Amino acid sequence: MTTKQLHRIPSEAMLGGVSAGLADYFGIDKVFVRLFFVLMFIVPTPFPVFVVYIVLWIIMPKGERYFEARPDPHHQPR
Template sequence: MTTKQLHRIPSESMLGGVAAGLADYFGIDKVLVRILFVLIFFIPKPVPIVLIYIVLWIVMPKGERYFEARPNPEHQSR
């Protein structure tokens, strides 16, 4: 049994893989996480989202997706 850990996914990154890692951890689409980062960036309140992203980029270890697409054994040719 593997435990789910928070990590960034450089192979699916646009910048550092932070959004892809967060999306994989929470089981949501990475595009949604990226949109949320952009929306938070444009909120008029002083939310240091760029600083938060950089800290996450430094703190989160590199990793790969937990839920890779695996072939279904029933559909494999014999």
């Protein structure tokens, strides 16, 4: 049995792979996570979101996707 772990995905990164890793962990599209970070960069907040992004970039280990976004149409179950 595999357990989900939070990690960043450099192969799908625009910067550090943090958004792709968060999206994979929560099972949502990475575009929504990226939009969230961009909006939080623009909107003035009490705590700067870029600091959160940098900290996540540093502490999240590298990894790869757990699940494919779409099933492979050529995959034959055994």
